[in-house]
Amino acid sequence: MKPPEKAFLDYLASRNLKMTPQRRLILETFIKADGHISSEELYNKVKAKDPSVGQATVYRTLKLLSESDIAEAVDFGDGVARYELHYGQEHHDHLICERCGKNIEIVDPTIEKLQEDLAEKYGFELQRHKMYLFGVCDKCKKKSED
Amino acid sequence: MKPPEKAFLDYLASRNLKMTPQRRLILETFIKADGHISSEELYNKVKAKDPSVGQATVYRTLKLLSESDIAEAVDFGDGVARYELHYGQEHHDHLICERCGKNIEIVDPTIEKLQEDLAEKYGFELQRHKMYLFGVCDKCKKKSED
DNA sequence: CTCGATGCAAACGATTTGCAAAATT
DNA sequence: AATTTTGCAAATCGTTTGCATCGAG
Numbered sequence: 001m002k003p004p005e006k007a008f009l010d011y012l013a014s015r016n017l018k019m020t021p022q023r024r025l026i027l028e029t030f031i032k033a034d035g036h037i038s039s040e041e042l043y044n045k046v047k048a049k050d051p052s053v054g055q056a057t058v059y060r061t062l063k064l065l066s067e068s069d070i071a072e073a074v075d076f077g078d079g080v081a082r083y084e085l086h087y088g089q090e091h092h093d094h095l096i097c098e099r100c101g102k103n104i105e106i107v108d109p110t111i112e113k114l115q116e117d118l119a120e121k122y123g124f125e126l127q128r129h130k131m132y133l134f135g136v137c138d139k140c141k142k143k144s145e146d
Numbered sequence: 147m148k149p150p151e152k153a154f155l156d157y158l159a160s161r162n163l164k165m166t167p168q169r170r171l172i173l174e175t176f177i178k179a180d181g182h183i184s185s186e187e188l189y190n191k192v193k194a195k196d197p198s199v200g201q202a203t204v205y206r207t208l209k210l211l212s213e214s215d216i217a218e219a220v221d222f223g224d225g226v227a228r229y230e231l232h233y234g235q236e237h238h239d240h241l242i243c244e245r246c247g248k249n250i251e252i253v254d255p256t257i258e259k260l261q262e263d264l265a266e267k268y269g270f271e272l273q274r275h276k277m278y279l280f281g282v283c284d285k286c287k288k289k290s291e292d
Numbered sequence: 293c294t295c296g297a298t299g300c301a302a303a304c305g306a307t308t309t310g311c312a313a314a315a316t317t
Numbered sequence: 318a319a320t321t322t323t324g325c326a327a328a329t330c331g332t333t334t335g336c337a338t339c340g341a342g
Binding site: 122141 | 219221223241243244250252254256257260264265268270272273274275276277278279280281282283287
C-alpha cells in the first residue's frame with residue numbers, strides 16, 4: 001500500500017490541485033502527531049517548524065486530508081474537532097475516560113457484525129458508524145479510593 | 147414516576163433556583179417538540195408562543211435541563227447541538243440516514259451487553275455510551291435506483 | 293504565464309456572558 | 318428586601334472566507 005504522502009499527492013493531482021511546502025509540512029506533522037489532534041494543536045506544532053504558516057492553511061489542509069480520506073474527524077462531544085490518521089488504518093471505536101481523558105482505541109468484531117445486522121433489520125445500508133464508550137479507567141478508579 | 151415538570155421543579159429547588167414562566171414555557175415546548183431539536187428550533191417555537199422570550203434564555207434553560215438530566219444532548223456530527231427528552235426515557239442509540247436525515251431510535255440488548263464486557267476488559271467502569279449508525283434508508287435506496 | 297495556494301484580517305454561526313432592569317421567593 | 322432571572326447586545330470560540338499577493342506546474 002502506498003504511503004499517505006503519495007496518496008495525498010495522487011488526490012491532489014486528480015483534482016488539479018498543487019502540492020506545496022506548507023501542505024507537505026502539515027501532513028508530515030499530522031502523521032507524526034498520530035493521535036486525536038485538533039486543528040489548533042496541529043497549527044501550533046506546524047508553527048514551531050515554520051512560523052510563517054497561517055492558521056487558515058492548516059484548516060484548509062485538514063479539510064483536504066479529510067476529503068481524501070487520509071484523515072478522519074473524530075468528535076468526542078467536547079466541541080473541539082479532532083482528527084486522526086485514517087488512511088491505511090483499521091476501523092476502531094473509542095473508549096474514553098471521563099476523568100483523565102485517556103483514550104483507548106477498540107474494536108469488537110462481534111459488535112461490528114451486530115451493527116450491520118441491526119441496520120439491515122431496519123432496511124438501512126450501513127455506511128459507517130461511530131461508537132464511543134465513556135467510563136472511568138482503572139487508574140482514576142483507584143485514585144478516587146484514596 | 148414524577149412528570150418531567152415536577153422533576154425540573156425539584157432540581158431547581160435543590161439548587162435554590164427559581165421557576166419562571168419562561169422556563170415553564172420552554173420546558174413545555176421542548177417536551178411537545180419531542181424529537182432531536184436544536185436550541186434555535188426550540189427558540190423559534192417558543193417565540194411563536196411568547197415573542198418576548200430571548201434566545202439566551204432558551205440556551206440557558208436547555209443547559210439547566212441537561213444538567214438535571216431531563217434533556218440530553220445528541221450530536222449527529224453536523225455541527226448543530228440537538229437535544230432530546232431524556233428523563234423517563236429508555237436509553238437508545240441512533241440509526242441515521244445520510245441522505246434524508248431520517249432518524250430511527252434503536253436498542254440492541256446484545257450490543258449493550260458486549261459494550262459492558264468490552265469496557266470491563268480494559269479496566270473501565272462504563273458510565274454511558276453513544277452509538278450512531280450512519281447509512282442509507284430503504285426509501286433513499288429506492289429513489290437512487292431511478 | 294496561468295491558476296491554485298497562501299497569509300492576513302475580517303466575517304461567520306453557534307453559543308456565552310456582562311449588565312441593568314424585572315421578577316421570584 | 319435579597320437574590321436570581323431576564324432580554325439585550327456585545328463578546329467569544331472555533332472555523333471559514335475575501336482578497337491581494339505569491340508560487341507551483
